[in-house]
Every structure is written in C-alpha cells, then in structure tokens.
Amino acid sequence: MTFVWAFILGQVLCYVISSMTSTAFNVGTASIFGVIIFILVSLIGSVSITPPPATDER
Numbered sequence: 001m002t003f004v005w006a007f008i009l010g011q012v013l014c015y016v017i018s019s020m021t022s023t024a025f026n027v028g029t030a031s032i033f034g035v036i037i038f039i040l041v042s043l044i045g046s047v048s049i050t051p052p053p054a055t056d057e058r
Contacts, residue, residue, distance in 0.1 A: 006037040
C-alpha cells in the first residue's frame, strides 16, 4: 500500500512542479520520482527508532 501512495504522491508532485515551471508533464519522469519517494519512505521506516515495548510492572 505504501508503494501506491508514494506513486500517487510522485505523480502529483511532478504535475504541480511542471505546472509551476510551465513545462510539459512527463509520466515517465513522474513514475521514476514516485519510485524514489517509495524507496526513501521505506528506508526511513526501516531506520527509524521504534520505542521499546511497554512492560506491565505492577
């Protein structure tokens, strides 16, 4: 599911940037950008610090 959202985000970002710079929207470039976003999000998720599990001490 992360790949789908990263792909959509890449498409939207490339569309907005191409509109702001008055250039043609290129689906190939946007797809590559979506894959790069997916890789970065996956790396951040795997490297991020997870909190230690809570212990039930009473």
